[in-house]
Amino acid sequence: MLTFLLQPLRSPFRKLLARWVDLRLVEPDPQTLGLHPDITTLYVLPHAALSDSLLLEAFCARHNLPPPDARLHLASQPLKACVPLPRPGRRLWGRLPPAPAPFAGLIDDLEQFPGQDVQLVPVSVFWGRAPGKTFGFWKLLAADDWRLTGRMRRLLSVLVNGKDVEFHLGAPLSLRELYDGRSPELTSRKVSRLMRVHFRRVRTRVLGPDLSHRNTLIEGVVASPEIQRTIEECAAALGQSPQRMRRRARRYGREIASNMSYPVLRFLAQLLHRLWNQLYAGVQVNGLERAKALAGDHTLVYVPCHRSHIDYLLLSYVLYREGLMPPHIAAGRNLDMPVVGPLLRRGGAFFMRRSFKDNRLYSAVFNEYLHRLLSRGHPVEYFVEGGRSRTGRMLTPRPGMLAMTLRSYLRGTHRELAFVPVYIGYEKVLESSSYLRELQGGAKKKESPFDLIRVLGQLRQPFGQVTVNVGEPLRLGEFLDGCIPHWRQAEHGTRPPWMTRAVPELGRELSRRINAAAALNAVNLTALVLLATPHRAVEASLLKTQMAMLVELQRLHPGGAQLSLPEGTPDEWLNETHTLGFIERRDQALGELILANSEQATLLTWYRNNVLQLFALPALVAFAFRNNVRFDRDTLHDLLAPAWPLIDHELSVSLPGEFRQALDNTLDNLVHLGLLRHDNGTWRRPPSHDADSERLSLLGRLIQPSLERGYLLLAALLRYPSGSLTREALEEHSRQLAERLTLLSGLNAPEFFDRRLFSGLLDTLEKEGWLWREAQHLCFDKALEAAQLRGRVLFDPVLRHRLRQIALQ
Known part of the structure; x- marks a missing residue:
């Protein structure tokens, strides 16, 4: 009766609601639903609500979707194109009779007309969950939660929370595909059950499980069998009464528990x-x-x-x-x-x-x-x-x-x-x-x-x-x-x-x-290039060229499966970094220079380290060519493979496949970017006077600190016979050597000699079987010495001599 009386008012109510309501979130984009234009569309709501159905009508009209207020004339009986799921009700003198199955008539029609189908679209509407421009008692009272919503409360919700509505559309379901040949009533109940599961999942995703009262949760924790057993055992061990331990457990619970509101x-x-x-x-x-x-x-x-x-x-x-x-x-x-x-x-x-x-x-x-x-x-x-x-x-x-x-x-x-x-x-x-x-x-x-x-x-x-x-x-x-x-x-x-x-x-x-989900941005791109220069100064043109190359390298073969790349141009990235105060720009007769003072350079190391893992393998390959003119694939693989686990542990690198496959892809990408030349199964670096040679050198310097730490640690270890040093002594000695190297280099980079980095190196060496412990002392065999000897070719003679001299301190 109420529905009949309101029918003439639907159109003005719908227009009023369309003007009043703002949809803060619509998910997904209506154009991505994939509705078939030649198949009848039936919208399904989780419960009967005039506000939801009117809002759906206005929404569909705005996005050119099939109208939910139309009538479906598949066969004998017309059906409105928007139906709520039936919900059992009660009255003072007992339960209401079961609601009729809403889809049974449609299934009967599909049996009579095999060429037709109906696509079901579940629609969930949440009023007042999102924050709005105002905040107050009535807004909270009217917001959606897990409680059932009555007519007066829904009216209040529309008035108060009309600017904060979420609209969730489900993927269309084919009613014909859901029909398994059994009776229409059984299939209707099956479809209703699937819809209820969908609506429950959406509601759980949006609102989460129902929150218990904090005191109830704490009492439940204390009363659990596990805690009761622990209370008895602790009371016996400490000579205290169980009641006192139980009070202590409640105090711990109050100290720990959240009170989400x-x-x-x-x-x-x-x-x-x-x-x-x-x-x-x-x-x-x-x-x-x-x-x-x-x-x-x-x-x-x-x-x-x-x-x-x-x-x-x-x-x-x-x-x-x-x-x-x-x-x-x-x-x-x-x-x-x-x-x-x-x-x-x-x-x-x-x-x-x-x-x-x-x-x-x-x-x-x-x-x-x-x-x-x-x-x-x-x-x-x-x-x-x-x-x-x-x-x-x-x-x-x-x-x-x-x-x-x-x-x-x-x-x-x-x-x-x-x-x-x-x-x-x-x-x-x-x-x-x-x-x-x-x-x-x-x-x-x-x-x-x-x-x-x-x-x-x-x-x-x-x-x-x-x-x-x-x-x-x-x-x-x-x-x-x-x-x-x-x-x-x-x-x-x-x-x-x-x-x-x-x-x-x-x-x-x-x-x-x-x-693997890292975000490249203007600041860490600038840090990657600027900190690879010897004196934290670089020509602006070279900096912009190198930043563009790093971004292109990630497009060709990303170092992370879900990483994001910056928008804009190198000029915009440089301007952004300067605006944030990380660099200095200096005009010079031969071209603009980009510099970083001591404090800026130190802080930029933090931002460089955010994304260093994305370039670990390309930088390692580039570093190998710093002191070597050419390599074939097998020689390069045998040289770099032993070092890769150490880098992987330090930087938590995610490779898309095996190391050899990733190495092949990296070589191909460096050739594509012009940083390497490929002839008859051999890769060689560009001539030293070529601009690509400088770009390759800057790329290789990204991984140099990690390799230097590894070299110092192994040099310090191999100075003594196997079983001579404890792990703690080697960590501290390596840290001191790394600190000495930074001071002699005129750098202010305490992160370079972080003791945890050396601890991680030792963890990896033990995991890979290069080291083992006997009576708390580190032991190794000739294989480690041979590997360290092979790895020396990565370093040019000057750098290698400097590291050896420091390691002998």
């Missing part, structure tokens, strides 16, 4: 939207469709690189704006500061201590809390590096959170778990001044609430663009199938021995996938 998420999204527009010239997002494809039926664990304190804020903002539920974020307890901590906690942050392996109860509570998040399907985010990278390169992944995630997965989760690697690339980070101080050898500064005031003071400075690239997701089950073939035979709730091998492998693979 939809109103705070909306508030933060609005606040961050203004902040990003003030700080950056733009936020570019690439590859997010990879996460969206999994969000409906996978538990997502986002693993971004960690370059800035705003990484987690930026990623949560991007996910929220793009129609995905922001994750629960593992944050260091040092960020649980006054003012900042409570806000982050309500935005989804849960806090963890830097180390808790000596506190069994805390460890158990944290593990149980993480397991409950993952098992319920909540998206989670953490940084596998542990802390921010002070050198700009990817740090060696820490095993803690990865091991806890893997143990939770073995205990059992309702959905498959997938890691989503994310690369966040900045043209200029907010922490530039603190990174410069630390790169120059200064101590790390402890975070403080006053850092917010310092950030506000920088809002008028230019920070360029920021890019968020989503890499190739890693499904944990598939990864374990390839890494540990028999992992499914492990007993649930146990820590199988193979985890010791699986966790580091998982960390390395995630690091490679993060780096």
Whole structure:
């Protein structure tokens, strides 16, 4: 009756709604749906809502899609081209009769007319999820969530949230293909079930699982069998009462648990939207469709690189704006500061201590809390590096959170778990001044609430663009199938021995996938070229030519499968880098020069290291020709293959195939760019007076620091007999040698002699079998000496002599 009375008002209501509503997000682009113009279209809504159907009519008219208010006349009975799924209802005196199957009549028609079909298009509409220009009680009251929406609440939602509507269209489904020859009623129920699954996945992707009250979640953690058993054992071991240990467990739970709030998420999204527009010239997002494809039926664990304190804020903002539920974020307890901590906690942050392996109860509570998040399907985010990278390169992944995630997965989760690697690339980070101080050898500064005031003071400075690239997701089950073939035979709730091998492998693979999604930008391109020059000075024309060559090299054979390249021209890139304050430009009679002072050069190393992995193999090949005129393929392969694992470990490089195949492709690309000449199976470098020779030399110098560190470490090791040095002594001695080399070279580059780099080199040498330990001393055989001797041909005599002299100190 109500529908009949409102029918004459549909047209004015639709026009009014079309004027009032702004669609903030439409996904996907309507033109990419692939609707067949000769097939009848039927739109399906998750529930009956006049506002949704009117909005759909206005939307289809605007985008020239088949009208949802038309009538389908396939056979005997007409049917409106937009139908809601039936939903069981109740009344005071009992249940309503079952709703009729909405697709049965259409299936009857398809049986009578074999040449016809119907394409079903599911449509999901979300009112008020996104942040708008206003913020208040009524806006929050009317926003979409997991609760059912009544007529008055929907009316309020339309009035309050009309400027913040998300529109999600599903891929068309053929009704004829879904019909399996059984009765129309059974097929109708099957189609309804498929539609409900689709709508549930979309709703889960957009809103996430329903949030439990924080106190309820903490009490559930403490009451779990695992925590109760740990409480009893800790009480017995420490001689304390179980009640006291239980109170301590609750205190740990309150210290850890987030308190995610939809109103705070909306508030933060609005606040961050203004902040990003003030700080950056733009936020570019690439590859997010990879996460969206999994969000409906996978538990997502986002693993971004960690370059800035705003990484987690930026990623949560991007996910929220793009129609995905922001994750629960593992944050260091040092960020649980006054003012900042409570806000982050309500935005989804849960806090963890830097180390808790000596506190069994805390460890158990944290593990149980993480397991409950993952098992319920909540998206989670953490940084596998542990802390921010002070050198700009990817740090060696820490095993803690990865091991806890893997143990939770073995205990059992309702959905498959997938890691989503994310690369966040900045043209200029907010922490530039603190990174410069630390790169120059200064101590790390402890975070403080006053850092917010310092950030506000920088809002008028230019920070360029920021890019968020989503890499190739890693499904944990598939990864374990390839890494540990028999992992499914492990007993649930146990820590199988193979985890010791699986966790580091998982960390390395995630690091490679993060780096494979790197973003080349104006600043790191300038850094790659300028820092390869002997005195941090270069002709502007050569700098622009070399930057264009590096970009073209990535187009020919990218060093990362999901990397992004900068838009614009080398002139624009140079202007951008100068505007951000990273270089000096000096006019000279013979042409413009580009220079970097000591502080600029030191800071540029951080940005160079962000993307150095993309050019690792081309640079290694170019370096081999620095002291050698020509090579055939086999000789070059035998020379470079032993060094590649060391470079791979340091830079987390992702090769598309085997090393030999990648080497062949690199040689072909360098020939195409004119940097090498190819004659009868032999590659040779250009003549020294040729401009291409200088370009090849600049490319080779990108990898020189890594090779120099390896040379110094091996020279220091081989000075003594096998079994003479401990690992710690060799690491420290190598660090001192590298520091001496930078001082003698007149460079201010403490990142060159970072001890962790030498530790990584030793890890790789042990993994590859070149080194082994006996009684805590490093042992080797003649094979290592022979390999080091062969590798000497990579270095020219002057550089080799200098490195040897330093190594003899």
